[in-house]
Amino acid sequence: MNSINKIIIPLLLLVAIAGCKDSFLDRPSESQISSNNFYQTTSDLRLATANLYGGSLWWNWQNSPWLELGDVLGGNGFVGYYASSGDLYAHSISAQNDILSSGWAGLYNVIAQCNTTISGINQYAASSVSATDKNAAIAEAKFVRGVAYYYLAIYWGAVPIIEDNSALVQNPLLKRNIVTDVYKFITNDLTYAAQNLPTTDVAGRVTTWSAQGMLGKVYLTMAGLGQNGVTRNQAYLDSAKLYAGNVCKNSGIELYPSYSNLFKAQFNDVPEDLFALQWAPGVGWGKGNDLQTMAPNMGDIQGWSSMNPSYDLYQLYTSKDTVRRKATFMLSGDYYPELNAAAGGYTAGGQGLKKHIIGNAKDNNSPTMDIWSSIEHNALLRLADVYLIYAEAILGNNATTANADALLYFNKVRIRAGVDPDNIINIDSIYKERRIELAFEGQLWPDLVRLSYYNPDKALNFVNSQQSVTFSYSKGVATPGNGTTGAPANVVPATISSFTLQIPASELSTDPKLADPAVPYYK
């Protein structure tokens, strides 16, 4: 028995144990950065806010609710063979509708990222980062958050306002907040953004003009809220006029000359796009722009659902209004040389969506682009939209207007499209112009909700009197009828309830307090 060994070996082991230092239990991630080590430079802040412009956080909202709530609800089209979309078309949206819950989830996902970015910057930003840069970064997050809450207010009215997601860890179940406070929250965010965002930035980033344009739209919406009768709140109309007018006159930004090019990826982020989502190719399902799932067969890109334009929408386009029509939807026989160019272009075999259909990977010189990841940067706010908001704000409570500014900007939109300018405008001509100009950009239903705030009968009449059926088209003649698209032939009419969506059923089960009356957010 070697007693020396018997002593040495345990001693060596004791040394080994002692070698287990405190840092043994420190295991920070090697694949990710922790928030407490981030926000050290302005470029860190820029990487943090870049996240808010696209990617998975926007996916749930963009992949179907944006267009299906925005356009299908209002009667611009019908997405075939998809019961959830049929329900939107029929205004019979139950709380279980998956487009509904996808929209709710998507907007709150965006808000969660904005909130966490803001608190990350406030908590961890290095003192070496200038206050201007810090505020500008927070302003970007507040702008995006304002846009998300705007859509929530439009579609659901009273919703819970969340400013700090980490507070939900301790207090997860909230009540809804009254809709006027939701709008107040939105204007607070957008006002901060307007004050702290720069006047210019790299293409794709929002500027003060983006925030002011959005403020114009929000104030115009608020002007009708809670107004009995048909008169809108003049103070809010004036604010809308102020902000929208500022963008029209002082931003130095002009409409992009070609309407059709606006929706091609080569012309992503032209100055007219005041806020556009910034999508990347090759990111896989759930992270990219997948609007091309509505595309026809274009070689490597082949969608499976189709957005069928409605007969009512088709009828709005005058014979001169072909640029916008062809850039918005296809009619049977339309030829698009830029789609599947290698195979000689694409000729439409039926009616379908054209906006957001940009062709395959080769057409866009983007090898990793696929059906889940179009590189189109789709705009949520365009200058043309702000022009029309400005005109509507000037029109205000008047039946008609021939105000020079109103006509100037209203007609800029028409002239670019190649149609004749008007010399007097009223609410109907504005709504018609908006519907055509902004078709399949998710704007129709928000416009109708805005109308329903102060003139519900007119809004209901708009919805129930139109021929939102799909149509067949041959030799220049369109014939209404649902044909094989599967749209319901007979629909129960929309009611005033239709202008507020239900809280998703699963959300109501999780948080029964959402069924309680809404409470004020600002005490």
Place this chain on the structure above:
Amino acid sequence: MNEKHVIRCVRRVTKNLLNKYVILAVMLCSFGLVSAQNPDVKVTGTVLDQSNGEPLIGVSVLVKSSKQGTMTDINGVFTVKAKVGETLKVTYVGYAAQEVKVSSPQLKIRLKEDTKSLDEVVVIGYGTVKRKDVTGSISSVTGKDLLKTQPATFDQALQGKVAGVVVQQISGQPGGGVSIQIHGVSSVNGTNSPLYVIDGIIIPPSSDPGNGSNPLSSINPSEIESIDVLKDASATAIYGSQATNGVVVITTKRGKTGAPKITYDFYVGYQEVPKKLPVVNLQQFATLLDARANEIYGGWSWDARPQFANPKYLGTGTDWQGALFRSAPTTNHSLTISGGDNTTQYLLSTSYFDQQGIALGSDFKRYSVRLNLDNKTTDWLKTGTSLQLAHIDEDVNATQSSVIKTALDLTPDVSIKNADGTYGGVTNPSGVVQPTPNPIALALINKDKKLRNQLFGNIYAEIQFTKDLSLRNEVSGNFDFNTEDKFSPSYTLGLAVRTYNDASYSYGQNIYTSVRDYLTYSHSFKQYNLNVMAGHEAQLSTYQNVSAARKYFPSNNVTSISSGDATTATNDGSKGSGPALEAYFGRVYLSWNDKYLVTGNLRDDGCSNFAVGNRWVLTYSGAFAWKINNEEFLKNVKVINELKLRLGYGLTNNQGIPGNTYVTQLTSAANGLSGTAQFQGNLANPYVSWETTKNYNIGLDGTFLNSRLNFSFDIYDRTTDGLLLQVPLPIYSGTTSGPGNMAAPYENVGSVSNKGFDLRISSTNISNKNFTWKTDLTISHNENKVLSLGAGGSDANLSQTNYTNNEVAEKTVVGKPIGEFYGYIYDGIFATANDFKTHALPVDQNGKPYPISPNAGGIWYGDRKFKDLNGDGVIDSKDQTFLGSPRPTFQFGFSNSFTYKGFDLNIFFSANVGNKVLNQLAITLNDPQNHISYLTSALDYAKLALVNPNGSATDVNNVYVTNPNTSIVGLRNYATVNDNNRSSNLFIEDGSFLRCKNITLGYRLPENILSKIHLYSVRVYGSVTNAFLITKYSGMDPEIGSWNPLQAGWDGGYYPQSRTFTIGANITFSK
């Protein structure tokens, strides 16, 4: 059986035994008497088994004085040089050692088999203890017992074998895993599984073993010596922070001193799907579609299919299930050599296992080699190793390509192959019929291959300082290297066209290492036995992985990544380490007079998963056992061999969450603005800390009637506080499942209680020379109840949405068990005009009932009624209620084994009682408004008719349903506003079952044949696994294991367990 009878029985048995002992004693004495002082002679002897007189081969015979030794040959004969009067030490594995005085040059020695159960050794963590001295709640299964069912992986074989342990198969896919819950569900996140320790090597839990990455599948079940399941805190506490949910300790076979023993086991079998779902054939399908297209009551004005105009001229169409499921072979070979001398013992084992899945596109192959070595290096040092190398080759395409679900969805009018031999597919261009790809083609042309090389290794060195004091040092590691090779070819399957092909390849390695050292002091004082152990342990997991993908391969036959188009290349990868765990631990064990046993455990655990201030925690437990049978008042009661009362209490802690959830983690995400951006991947909770479980256990073990009857009974009460959970917050938190959300925070939420009991009874009903009959029964009962859910008060809940209907189907609330089903109560269909007047209707967001109308947006005949539970006259979310628990109230295992001469028969049943199953497939397949295939039950859709045939079909007073008792909705287009498929008890079925898990009939070849073919022992057998199933459940199989306790019992097109017929043989070449 009355008292007298028992006593008589006992007397007879004791008499019998006494007789034998007397004979033996007399025999030994007589040897002694004959002895004389002689010089060395050649002593020849035969060693026989006392019970059957068979010669024993390889018995070690040692002359005590000269240290000379030898072994018996094939006839049990040995020869040594010894003096008459000297003592021979005769030892043999499994038999009691004997010392024999040399009385004559011709000896006959009979060895007695060890009386098993009482001296069985149980692993208790950093040590072992004899079964009779155990103080905690520990159940054991022997390797022999496991092998009775020919399991592909050992975890599958635990079902029904261990009381208190609920085992449910997650997937019938070859190599698929099981979910195991010991003494109830105490955690609500994915690491609810017990800790697995294989020869000291801790196997980290898998995130999803149902999906073909079950880490336990690399163990060859035939190498297992025993499995010990540590159930209560007094037993598990010593394993510390990973052991809250119990510990499964697996000990593999080791070499034993003796001549080389060679065994060869093999079996071949074939498997088949035990049940197919009754789906419509082509004629039935066409009839239903015709009726729907022509339905006048509610607007299917489209989707008429001219080819179905005359269903009676159609054939039966494609049986997709029949095409997908096959009779699949399975084969196993394993060869083991073991033996050793007094310094070195070895076991070398190699095996090959090949199982084809019953669904096309799935199979599993395992090649493994094991080396277990023990060496007595010096008289104070023992060293050794357990090493296992395994190579797993799995095809998981069937699961990845969801071919089972697709085979159920695809309609019978689509053909598997076209006339020209190419694969068929959906050709209907109407648009309503989705161009779902042909699942048979997908199963065969897609590739998803997982390869895994796994090395488990453990080396130890044990230093014996004195007779009582030893130090054991162990280094162990689990090295897992895996690849996944996926290729999706381009194809044209009817209208389902994939214009390009693509491939992805990933490589990953997970390395888990631990170092532990512990001192053991063991000493027997006069009346006391003391055992003290203290040690230190450090464990670390690291992982690294990388993946690459490309598109546009020149051919579907060239699938290496390099041949794809380089411009389409994408890649990904990550690496990291953690959790890191460190612990100091100790145990004191004291017994007094072999009557009173006390154990105390203490362990201080540190874990990297928590923020700095929360990292260390103390775990402790204690147990007391009273061996009542050793008390004076029972000493003379011969009917009782053993009676032991156990009391245990302990507090254990659980760290089972991922690392770094206490800070926000920013992930690089591709972005169109700046190339990359930093996405915030999780909602951080800096306060997250240890989960604590208080565990009380009372147990009673008894052995009676000369060990013919024994039982073990445990009652437990576990309360878990600070429940670690990734909380399913409301969607508005931005942390729901789905793209773009942040991972929900891990929180210490509320507490949960598990109370229950488990019982195991084993009895030898008949035992005589030729015939034995043994019965084993296990019963487990658990009651689970949530005591609190922390923040959120009475409204707090953990709910899960069912993806089939986008609705909450499960809700966990305070006062109810975890994972209860939730929804509405189905109340018939709208069948008469009166129903619309008297029955509550669903309402819109303003509380207004939806209109009664056949148009889209209305409620109409053939829609489902739901109960207005709160009586407010409308149907809304307040009318939901709890619909039962997915967990069985009782789980049973019932095994009977018979032997008659050379024959053995084993029949094993397992049963679940009281569990509910959510039949998700029935939701879609019973809905005639869908555009997929249907169950035949859907043919009984609500049929509408007019009171006055000439009247209006839209007049509510002129319509009625001709089959008002159906539960299948009518054929109306866009009948969605009523939300007929909302979560309801219609889809919740009773999942109780009785399964004949296994029947095995074996035959051991008699000696006279064996001696001619020079083999030691041969057993041939035939067996049927999953022989039959008795259940009311309408789906394929009500046994739905789930990895997520909040989604337990959700049946969504699950890979069914196969019925397997096997024949095989166990051959021992020499003993």
